[in-house]
Amino acid sequence: MIRVATAFAALLAVSLSGSAALAQAAWPTKPVKIVVPYPGGGGIDVLGRVLADKLGPKWGQPVIVDTRPGANTIIGAEAVKNSDDGHTLLLTTDATFTINPHLYGDKLAYDPIKDFQPVILTVYFSQMMVALPSFPASTVAELVALAKAQPGKLTYASYGSGSQSHLATEGLKAAAGIDILHVPYKGLQPAMTAVLGGEVNFTWVGVASGQANVKAGRLKAIAIGGDKRVAQLPDLPTFKESGYPTVDSNAWFGIFAPKGIPRAAIDRIHKDVAEIMADPAMQEKEVAAKGYNWSGAGPDEFAAFIRKELADRAAVVRISGAKPE
Numbered sequence: 001m002i003r004v005a006t007a008f009a010a011l012l013a014v015s016l017s018g019s020a021a022l023a024q025a026a027w028p029t030k031p032v033k034i035v036v037p038y039p040g041g042g043g044i045d046v047l048g049r050v051l052a053d054k055l056g057p058k059w060g061q062p063v064i065v066d067t068r069p070g071a072n073t074i075i076g077a078e079a080v081k082n083s084d085d086g087h088t089l090l091l092t093t094d095a096t097f098t099i100n101p102h103l104y105g106d107k108l109a110y111d112p113i114k115d116f117q118p119v120i121l122t123v124y125f126s127q128m129m130v131a132l133p134s135f136p137a138s139t140v141a142e143l144v145a146l147a148k149a150q151p152g153k154l155t156y157a158s159y160g161s162g163s164q165s166h167l168a169t170e171g172l173k174a175a176a177g178i179d180i181l182h183v184p185y186k187g188l189q190p191a192m193t194a195v196l197g198g199e200v201n202f203t204w205v206g207v208a209s210g211q212a213n214v215k216a217g218r219l220k221a222i223a224i225g226g227d228k229r230v231a232q233l234p235d236l237p238t239f240k241e242s243g244y245p246t247v248d249s250n251a252w253f254g255i256f257a258p259k260g261i262p263r264a265a266i267d268r269i270h271k272d273v274a275e276i277m278a279d280p281a282m283q284e285k286e287v288a289a290k291g292y293n294w295s296g297a298g299p300d301e302f303a304a305f306i307r308k309e310l311a312d313r314a315a316v317v318r319i320s321g322a323k324p325e
Helices: 002-026 043-059 071-081 094-107 140-149 164-176 188-196 207-215 263-278 280-290 299-320
Strands: 032-036 063-067 088-093 116-131 155-158 181-184 202-206 220-224 250-258 293-297
Touching: 032 043, 032 071, 043 063, 043 088, 043 250, 043 263, 043 280, 071 088, 071 094, 071 116, 071 250, 088 094, 088 116, 094 164, 094 250, 094 299, 116 164, 116 207, 116 263, 116 299, 140 164, 140 220, 155 164, 155 188, 164 181, 164 202, 164 299, 188 202, 188 207, 202 207, 207 220, 250 263, 263 280, 263 293, 263 299, 280 293, 293 299
Parallel strands: 032 063, 032 088, 155 181, 155 202
Antiparallel strands: 088 250, 116 202, 116 220, 116 250, 116 293
């Protein structure tokens, strides 16, 4: 009886293993859509298209990127939440899951925990404050002194109420006791255009999107968030070094699936994206060169990370006074 039971258990294990493999191999069965809730051309859109090009051959199906900008990423997130084809994913930033819930509360069209399954945390990075070369302040200390000498006269562009650019500047204002006027724009590119055109004094941008303008002398970088300097701009100090350790501008990109996609499919997406991202050529061109830090955290670790960030961001949003636009 023991031998029969053992044989049956082994047969069952093989059967279940085969079923899991089949379930994983069976996904995807049709084209996959990656929704990016930001305008085309930005760092997250570029990463999405690179991944789409490399995932298509792995999956034997076309993988397309669908940009759905607007409403602080809510339009794109809601589209993925309401998708029912089992082949629609969301590539987004921390704003969708750790900032919007505090901005919109019960009015938010999705539940960040109940409506989505975290798949993989791809990259995280810090943003830097940038201004025109002619702006009188070149350091944080000079910016604070200028703002104190001209209360309410300086202006900054954010890419939306509650965005990282908004939260970080309001954090600096609170820490330094200064008054700077907030001018929200609909996205990073319009905010950058406003600074380059002299409409506002400064904004925030990731190294990937801003280093070309800084190195060409069209913009100057004042300081960067995070605990350490970045290799691309080694002379750029952090806000911590500049005397404001509570001022930060960390952001991340991650992939999510709506609830209902089988765990085998989730695990396959994580595995395949991680393999692509870990390739040395990808690390050099799409991660290191752009000032990103590679993570690769999988579904469970990523979910725990989001829960912690969601709790941590509550105080930051409250201090900023951010309201839904």
